[in-house]
Amino acid sequence: MSGNDARDFPFPRLGRRGFLAGISAVAVPTALGGLTAGGAQAAPRAPRQSRTIVYGTVLHFLRDPGTQPDPQAWQLFDPGALVVGADGHVEWVGAEQDVPPELGNGATPIDHRGNLVVPGFVDAHIHASQVDVIASYGEQLLQWLQKYVFPAEKAFSSAEHSRMISGLFLDTLLAAGTTTATVHPTVHKTSVDAFFQEAQARGMRMLAGKVLMDREPYAPPDLKDASVQQAEADTRELIDRWHQKDRLTYSITPRFAPSSTEQLLQMVGRLYHERPDLWLQTHAAENKEEVDTVHQLFGGRSYIDVYDRYQMLGNRSVYAHSIYIDDQDRTRLSQTGSSIAFCPTSNLFLGSGLFDLDAARGAGVRVGLGTDIGAGTSYSLLATLNEAYKVLALQQQKLPAMRGFYLATLGGAEALYVSDRIGNFQVGKEADFTVLDWAATPVLKRRMDVAKDFQERLFALMTLGDERAVRATYVLGQRKYDRPAGVQLPS
Numbered sequence: 001m002s003g004n005d006a007r008d009f010p011f012p013r014l015g016r017r018g019f020l021a022g023i024s025a026v027a028v029p030t031a032l033g034g035l036t037a038g039g040a041q042a043a044p045r046a047p048r049q050s051r052t053i054v055y056g057t058v059l060h061f062l063r064d065p066g067t068q069p070d071p072q073a074w075q076l077f078d079p080g081a082l083v084v085g086a087d088g089h090v091e092w093v094g095a096e097q098d099v100p101p102e103l104g105n106g107a108t109p110i111d112h113r114g115n116l117v118v119p120g121f122v123d124a125h126i127h128a129s130q131v132d133v134i135a136s137y138g139e140q141l142l143q144w145l146q147k148y149v150f151p152a153e154k155a156f157s158s159a160e161h162s163r164m165i166s167g168l169f170l171d172t173l174l175a176a177g178t179t180t181a182t183v184h185p186t187v188h189k190t191s192v193d194a195f196f197q198e199a200q201a202r203g204m205r206m207l208a209g210k211v212l213m214d215r216e217p218y219a220p221p222d223l224k225d226a227s228v229q230q231a232e233a234d235t236r237e238l239i240d241r242w243h244q245k246d247r248l249t250y251s252i253t254p255r256f257a258p259s260s261t262e263q264l265l266q267m268v269g270r271l272y273h274e275r276p277d278l279w280l281q282t283h284a285a286e287n288k289e290e291v292d293t294v295h296q297l298f299g300g301r302s303y304i305d306v307y308d309r310y311q312m313l314g315n316r317s318v319y320a321h322s323i324y325i326d327d328q329d330r331t332r333l334s335q336t337g338s339s340i341a342f343c344p345t346s347n348l349f350l351g352s353g354l355f356d357l358d359a360a361r362g363a364g365v366r367v368g369l370g371t372d373i374g375a376g377t378s379y380s381l382l383a384t385l386n387e388a389y390k391v392l393a394l395q396q397q398k399l400p401a402m403r404g405f406y407l408a409t410l411g412g413a414e415a416l417y418v419s420d421r422i423g424n425f426q427v428g429k430e431a432d433f434t435v436l437d438w439a440a441t442p443v444l445k446r447r448m449d450v451a452k453d454f455q456e457r458l459f460a461l462m463t464l465g466d467e468r469a470v471r472a473t474y475v476l477g478q479r480k481y482d483r484p485a486g487v488q489l490p491s
């Protein structure tokens with residue numbers, strides 16, 4: 001499926017030189033330069049000193065490789081090279097020996113030979129407000145929200161707390177190799193302002209929006225919108241302040257159906273249709289008790305049907321979890337261009353259930369991977385893939401490494417409707433990328449030593465890897481995270 005939605009994001013291509021040849025090995029830092037915060041639709045970016053050439057084993061995807069991996073779906077260059085223009089966009093990708101001389105002359109080399117260079121990971125569902133909630137014991141969804149999440153989210157009425165947590169959150173994403181995410185802050189405007197400010201300062205492509213919730217007891221009285229009118233006014237104010245500023249995108253964010261009155265969901269659907277340049281994100285069908293609650297509150301054929309009633313389905317909308325859905329729901333999600341975020345560590349941790357990936361993809365639904373911090377137990381999309389494999393194994397489904405890395409990169413970008421900007425190394429895209437160390441731990445190193453081919457190595461990296469495997473993370477071609485050199489990591 002194509003993820004492009006060029007109607008919303010036309011952007012200049014840098015040429016058709018493109019896409020011929022390119023895997024590789026160890027890093028020599030380049031000049032880091034000033035922070036580049038400009039996205040394609042944004043204000044002019046600060047010029048950098050020169051174009052750079054990143055040497056390494058380069059892997060990226062053109063489409064979903066599926067469960068019987070289709071070799072036409074990816075490009076692997078080993079040794080490869082990625083040429084990044086001074087403006088932070090991809091100018092060329094291919095085999096190291098094929099770098100055109102006119103690009104190579106005068107360019108600054110960045111040597112990651114022996115490491116794997118992949119597009120920056122895309123997290124299709126996460127909560128910036130739940131940094132302090134990760135690894136909280138013993139509850140399922142509805143009780144867990146009341147006991148742990150809502151108390152933690154109340155602290156975001158403080159601008160200072162919001163800023164501190166947002167910065168920590170984004171730096172943690174970078175250390176996990178994640179460069180784009182669609183993010184739930186809290187109901188407070190301060191939480192959104194702080195999140196976007198910190199994302200902008202790091203130059204990251206991020207999606208977020210003020211959480212909307214107004215229905216007790218699923219929204220606590222001291223953590224809910226005062227009225228639908230106020231919620232809409234706050235949302236519009238934040239859209240004006242942040243949407244499409246640099247690399248930031250506003251996503252209308254009703255928390256989930258149980259915490260929403262009918263009037264709130266009506267407002268959400270109306271705004272989403274009034275402003276086709278906006279995104280929408282929420283939760284759906286995560287937990288059986290939640291599904292029963294939605295049926296009691298709203299009636300309807302299904303949970304997805306309730307959102308459909310309020311005209312919330314469509315391009316640029318993301319429904320986290322979507323475990324308890326049926327074929328009719330999948331058809332409707334596919335028809336409308338709606339996306340699902342598959343959040344395996346969260347679904348296992350809260351005992352929510354097993355997401356049926358094959359059925360969703362078989363129906364043509366866009367699917368990205370979400371960590372769902374704080375119900376999720378790792379910021380790493382590698383660790384998330386490890387658990388995704390097990391969730392699917394319990395359903396007699398397969399997750400080959402190539403499909404796993406597709407989901408963590410281009411698949412996520414397609415699910416978030418940002419694949420015209422990021423997700424792979426096609427010429428003109430924003431050069432966000434992650435450098436992975438095959439031998440980050442003694443266990444990984446030994447496993448690599450005995451692996452017979454690339455796909456076996458990649459599967460071992462997906463299963464055993466986590467933040468320790470992230471050697472460096474780049475945003476618009478500039479290094480934003482660098483694993484301390486010489487650190488001996490525990491296995």
Ligand SMILES: [Zn+2]
Pocket residue numbers: 125126127283320372
């Ligand atoms: Zn969530």
